[in-house]
Amino acid sequence: MTNIQAVADFLENFAPSRLAEDWDNVGLLMGDPLAEAVRVMTCLTITPASAAEAIER
Known part of the structure; x- marks a missing residue:
């Protein structure tokens, strides 16, 4: 079993978080x-639409 962590x-x-900009939300x-x-889905910004897509898939 693979977990989220x-x-x-x-x-x-x-993509190490040390390379992120100060304004980036990482992790x-x-x-x-x-x-x-x-399943895994990545996105740059969590929006209601991207959350709904993740739930749907």
Whole structure:
């Protein structure tokens, strides 16, 4: 089982948060890091539309 934290760690390794700008929101912004990762969707800005799409898919 892969959890959300493992996915976040992979993304941190791929694109380190130390390279982010001060105004960037980086890392896991919502959700339980220990929950099982069944699917992954990334986006630059979490909006109602992107959240609805993630739930729908």
